[in-house]
Amino acid sequence: xxxxxxxxxxxxxxxxxxxxxxxxxxxxxxxxxxxxxxxxxxxxxxxxxxxxxxxxxxxxxxxxxxxxxxxxxxxxxxxxxxxxxxxxxxxxxxxxxxxxxxxxxxxxxxxxxxxxxxxxxxxxxxxxxxxxxxxxxxxxxxxxxxxxxxxxxxxxxxxxxxxxxxxxxxxxxxxxxxxxxxxxxxxxxxxxxxxxxxxxxxxxxxxxxxxxxxxxxxxxxxxxxxxxxxxxxxxxxxxxxxxxxxxxxxxxxxxxxxxxxxxxxxxxxxxxxxxxxxxxxxxxxxxxxxxxxxxxxxxxxxxxxxxxxxxxxxxxxxxxxxxxxxxxxxxxxxxxxxxxxxxxxxxxxxxxxxxxxxxxxxxxxxxxxxxxxxxxxxxxxxxxxxxxxxxxxxxxxxxxxxxxxxxxxxxxxxxxxxxxxxxxxxxxxxxxxxxxxx
Amino acid sequence: xxxxxxxxxxxxxxxxxxxxxxxxxxxxxxxxxxxxxxxxxxxxxxxxxxxxxxxxxxxxxxxxxxxxxxxxxxxxxxxxxxxxxxxxxxxxxxxxxxxxxxxxxxxxxxxxxxxxxxxxxxxxxxxxxxxxxxxxxxxxxxxxxxxxxxxxxxxxxxxxxxxxxxxxxxxxxxxxxxxxxxxxxxxxxxxxxxxxxxxxxxxxxxxxxxxxxxxxxxxxxxxxxxxxxxxxxxxxxxxxxxxxxxxxxxxxxxxxxx
Ligand SMILES: Nc1ncnc2c1ncn2[C@@H]1O[C@H](COP(=O)(O)OP(=O)(O)OP(=O)(O)O)[C@@H](O)[C@H]1O
Ligand SMILES: [Mg+2]
Numbered sequence: 001x002x003x004x005x006x007x008x009x010x011x012x013x014x015x016x017x018x019x020x021x022x023x024x025x026x027x028x029x030x031x032x033x034x035x036x037x038x039x040x041x042x043x044x045x046x047x048x049x050x051x052x053x054x055x056x057x058x059x060x061x062x063x064x065x066x067x068x069x070x071x072x073x074x075x076x077x078x079x080x081x082x083x084x085x086x087x088x089x090x091x092x093x094x095x096x097x098x099x100x101x102x103x104x105x106x107x108x109x110x111x112x113x114x115x116x117x118x119x120x121x122x123x124x125x126x127x128x129x130x131x132x133x134x135x136x137x138x139x140x141x142x143x144x145x146x147x148x149x150x151x152x153x154x155x156x157x158x159x160x161x162x163x164x165x166x167x168x169x170x171x172x173x174x175x176x177x178x179x180x181x182x183x184x185x186x187x188x189x190x191x192x193x194x195x196x197x198x199x200x201x202x203x204x205x206x207x208x209x210x211x212x213x214x215x216x217x218x219x220x221x222x223x224x225x226x227x228x229x230x231x232x233x234x235x236x237x238x239x240x241x242x243x244x245x246x247x248x249x250x251x252x253x254x255x256x257x258x259x260x261x262x263x264x265x266x267x268x269x270x271x272x273x274x275x276x277x278x279x280x281x282x283x284x285x286x287x288x289x290x291x292x293x294x295x296x297x298x299x300x301x302x303x304x305x306x307x308x309x310x311x312x313x314x315x316x317x318x319x320x321x322x323x324x325x326x327x328x329x330x331x332x333x334x335x336x337x338x339x340x341x342x343x344x345x346x347x348x349x350x351x352x353x354x355x356x357x358x359x360x361x362x363x364x365x366x367x368x369x370x371x372x373x374x375x376x377x378x379x380x381x382x383x384x385x386x387x388x389x390x391x392x393x394x395x396x397x398x399x400x401x402x403x404x405x406x407x408x409x410x411x412x413x414x415x416x417x418x419x420x421x422x423x424x425x426x427x428x429x430x431x432x433x434x435x436x437x438x
Numbered sequence: 439x440x441x442x443x444x445x446x447x448x449x450x451x452x453x454x455x456x457x458x459x460x461x462x463x464x465x466x467x468x469x470x471x472x473x474x475x476x477x478x479x480x481x482x483x484x485x486x487x488x489x490x491x492x493x494x495x496x497x498x499x500x501x502x503x504x505x506x507x508x509x510x511x512x513x514x515x516x517x518x519x520x521x522x523x524x525x526x527x528x529x530x531x532x533x534x535x536x537x538x539x540x541x542x543x544x545x546x547x548x549x550x551x552x553x554x555x556x557x558x559x560x561x562x563x564x565x566x567x568x569x570x571x572x573x574x575x576x577x578x579x580x581x582x583x584x585x586x587x588x589x590x591x592x593x594x595x596x597x598x599x600x601x602x603x604x605x606x607x608x609x610x611x612x613x614x615x616x617x618x619x620x621x622x623x624x625x626x627x628x629x630x631x632x633x634x635x636x637x638x639x640x641x642x643x644x645x646x647x648x649x650x651x652x653x654x655x656x657x658x659x660x661x662x663x664x665x666x667x668x669x670x671x672x673x674x675x676x677x678x679x680x681x682x683x684x685x686x687x688x689x690x691x692x693x694x695x696x
Contacts, residue, residue, distance in 0.1 A: 074534055088538035095535045095667055098495045217504060218490045247678050248462045248502075249494075259460035259678060260502055263492040 008039035008380060014145045036428035037142050038379045042390065042410040046437040049160075052115070052123055052394070053404045055304030058294060060111045060396045063128060063281050065297040067107035070280060071097055081296050082289045085313070085364065090286070091334055092131075092279020094242060096249050100266050103176040107275040110172065110237075111396040112136075115304070116374035124307045124372050126391065128290065130274060130282040132239055135409040135429075136395050137196040140165055140203075142431045143407070160434040162407035165395070166203035172399040173206065173235045176271035180234030182206040183223060185214070187240045187256040197239050206237060216260035219267040235271040236261070242276045284333040284367050285311065308370040312363040321368040322356050328368040329419075330355065338422030343371065371419070377430070379412055388412045391421050392432060406434040440522045440658035441696040444626055446633070446689075447515040448675055453683035455508035459487075461677035463501040464494075464664035465516045467625065472528040472647075473661060478518035484509050496621075498664040498672060514675070519696065526647045526655035532619035532640035535667060542668040543611045546592035552577070553615045563618055563641045567648060570612045571637075574605055575653035587669060602635040602651040603669055609637050609650040610668060621665045623647060624672055626691045628659025633674060633689060638665065661693065 015037055044052070069075050070087060077084050087093055112133025114126040143162055147154050154161075173182045184206045186197040201208035213223055214233065222230035238245065244254040249262040264270045280286065288309045291302040310317035310328075321328060325344045332340030347355065359366050376387035390412035395405040410430040411421040421427045446465065467475045480501060482489055487505030494500055501514070539545065545553065556573040558566035581599040591611040594604035606622055613620040619640040627634040627649075636649040636656055647656035666672035675687075 077534065084534060084537070088535045093535070095671065096495050098533060098535060100495060215504065216502075217488045219492055219502075248460060248676055252676065252678065260462070260492075260504070263462075263500070263502055266495070267492065 008037060010149060011039060011145050012037050035138060038428055038430045040378050040380060041431045041433045042377055043433045043435065046435045049406065049434045056113055056394055056396050056404050057402045058298065058300060058303055059290065060108060060398060060402055062294040062297050063130060064107050064398060066293050067278060067281050068105050071100065071277060076296055081292050086285050087280060090280045090283045092283050094277040096262060097277035102275040103178055103271040106176060106398050107278055109273040109398050113394045113396060114391055115394060116372055116391045118372055118374055124305050126307060127287065128282045130278040131241060132274065134193040134196055135393055136165055137199045138429050139407050139409050139431050141199065146431065158435055160406035160436050165405050168397045168403060168405060169200065170204040172397045173237060173273060175399040177234035178268065178270055180232035181223065182235045183209045183233050185209055185236050185238040185240060193239060211256050211258045214258045216264050219263045219269055221261060221264040221270045233270055235273060237273045242279060245276055284331050288367060307372050310368045312359050312366055318363060321359060325352055325355060327371065329371055331367050333365055333367060338420050338425045341420060377412060389419050389421060408432040439524060442520045442522060442661065442693050443696050444520060444661055444693045445517040446626055446691040447513060449688045450512040451686045452510045452681065454681060455510050456679040456681035456683065457506060457508045459505040459677060459679035461503050461675065463514055464498045464672050464674050465514060466499040466501065467520065467661055467663050468499055470528040472523050472525060474521045476519045478516055481515045483513045496666045496671060520661050522658045524658040526657065527644045529643065530645045531643065536619040536621050537614060537617065539614050540668045542670060543591050543607050543614060545611045545615050549592050549595055549611050553612050563639065564646065566616060567613060567618060567639045570616065571609060571648050571650045572653055574609045574650045578605055580651065605650040606635045606637050607668060613639060622668045623662050623665045624674060625660060625662040626693050628693050631691060633691065
């Protein structure tokens with residue numbers, strides 16, 4: 001089944017021509033890089049996917065309930081399941097969102113959940129991305145190109161068609177739309193994911209806009225049109241982060257935000273996807289509590305496992321972390337993109353001792369995890385087959401129902417033995433094939 | 439009870455024309471059980487553009503607006519009558535975020551040490567707050583020009599000098615270290631020709647206003663305009679505009695007894 005489709009070089013050339021790039025900031029300057037595509041797909045069996053799907057739906061539903069709770073009554077804190085310290089001082093917690101219920105009570109409409117498969121076949125959740133997870137367009141466009149170069153592979157009826165992402169996304173926007181058009185708000189072409197913004201706009205029929213195309217009046221968000229008129233906006237799939245969203249509520253120096261958009265949102269006149277304030281739930285510290293959330297809100301056992309995680313904040317955990325540092329992964333709670341992820345086994349004696357001091361002094365800032373020895377996938381490198389670590393970002397869309405997109409972004413490391421697969425760290429990607437039941 | 443007539447005006451003078459001006463004003467006092475406000479009037483100049491009302495999650499009334507056309511000055515003026523109970527208390531409960539540090543009120547090394555030196559012995563929330571208030575009052579010297587709107591509690595405390603905003607932030611920081619829910623209050627005070635800032639603590643059922651700049655409970659001479667976790671949650675005026683010039687702000691207020 002995992003026969004490569006046509007040759008990767010042809011596809012990579014096509015990707016380059018289509019402008020499938022991502023941008024990164026390195027040493028203060030902006031560079032666009034290609035995100036190298038590997039033609040050997042990751043294949044997930046129908047059975048495996050069915051389990052994963054149940055687990056992901058359960059997890060995202062619980063996370064949405066957590067967000068609704070935290071921004072209203074905070075029952076989970078009152079009931080002592082999550083300490084207050086992990087919530088209200090989190091950078092992702094936004095007091096200006098307190099008491100605001102988003103349309104239909106949905107906070108995380110598009111969730112990107114990162115998983116790895118251990119060598120025994122078990123899937124582990126590494127991280128929930130509930131703010132603006134990117135990457136869905138890469139497998140989409142890669143599949144589109146593969147379909148052109150090797151149509152017969154996809155005509156067999158064995159592989160789930162992933163072209164429904166656009167319609168899933170569209171119905172997710174329509175579900176919460178408060179009357180008016182759907183727009184995708186991009187910070188502009190210098191953003192790392194600009195390609196994706198324009199691609200998704202085209203595929204969903206939403207209008208791609210920048211902040212200067214929008215304005216608010218009487219707590220209603222409008223798009224300016226060519227003739228000096230205005231069109232009401234009912235849903236904004238925004239691809240700018242919370243702190244830049246509204247210069248009159250958050251960072252005043254934001255040049256990419258829309259003044260008063262928070263007023264329109266609080267008044268219930270526009271849906272913002274994903275809702276502002278979600279950062280409090282995908283904080284690496286809160287990750288530890290997600291299995292507890294599932295039990296608390298759904299009264300169910302978690303179907304998918306977390307990587308075994310320790311919070312140095314708790315004395316018992318701190319002791320374990322300090323004693324076992326050399327075999328653990330340490331993560332800075334407030335970082336992303338693979339920055340701030342360090343492995344104890346790569347540290348010198350001196351570094352280990354520095355880290356012990358840091359963890360003791362700033363116990364809330366870090367989490368530690370057991371290293372999961374996750375599987376390598378076959379990757380073609382200069383015409384040779386090599387084995388490289390790979391993870392999977394699954395996309396879960398919460399519309400009327402919560403659904404998992406039968407595909408996903410498989411990212412792999414291009415460095416032998418490296419566990420860090422992030423694109424910003426030079427990784428590549430594969431298409432993810434979900435097989436249909438026989 | 440006191441009956442007060444108040445008038446509050448802010449002028450922004452731009453050195454050159456500004457356009458696409460969007461603003462949010464927190465200048466409308468609300469009735470809260472301690473202060474009762476009768477029909478506050480708000481005038482905004484120039485008249486061009488759109489003005490509407492909104493509300494933030496802290497419970498403040500907002501005046502929002504958008505002026506596209508070029509203008510070289512901007513002013514807003516609020517006036518009205520307030521009846522104020524001769525008390526520092528208003529009923530209300532605190533949301534849990536009022537217990538958490540913010541960027542401006544997080545205690546660093548110096549404030550944590552200062553808290554330890556002044557850790558109140560009393561059990562009662564009010565008495566604990568009184569002791570912390572007195573400690574702030576004694577440790578600080580009131581002086582303008584030493585701090586700015588972005589100065590944190592820790593920074594202002596390290597300098598040892600500041601204005602009412604700094605006193606309030608330092609007091610909030612100590613209260614939060616002590617676990618007492620509290621918020622920043624901004625408004626007008628009887629003897630002062632500008633705006634003033636103080637603190638409200640919550641004892642479970644009531645907000646209690648305490649003014650660390652004067653080391654006293656607030657009384658009938660204080661009219662509150664807005665509140666938040668710290669200054670940055672509730673500036674009285676916040677705006678953005680297009681243009682290269684500078685702006686000069688002048689604030690004046692008049693509170694008289696009727
Ligand atoms: N417990 C673990 N065991 C093995 N590898 C890990 C573990 N945790 C993280 N990694 C590796 O490090 C990468 C980055 O980790 P993680 O996703 O937690 O960080 P991040 O900075 O949030 O990255 P991003 O947000 O871009 O996904 C993972 O994709 C994985 O390859
Ligand atoms: Mg990740």
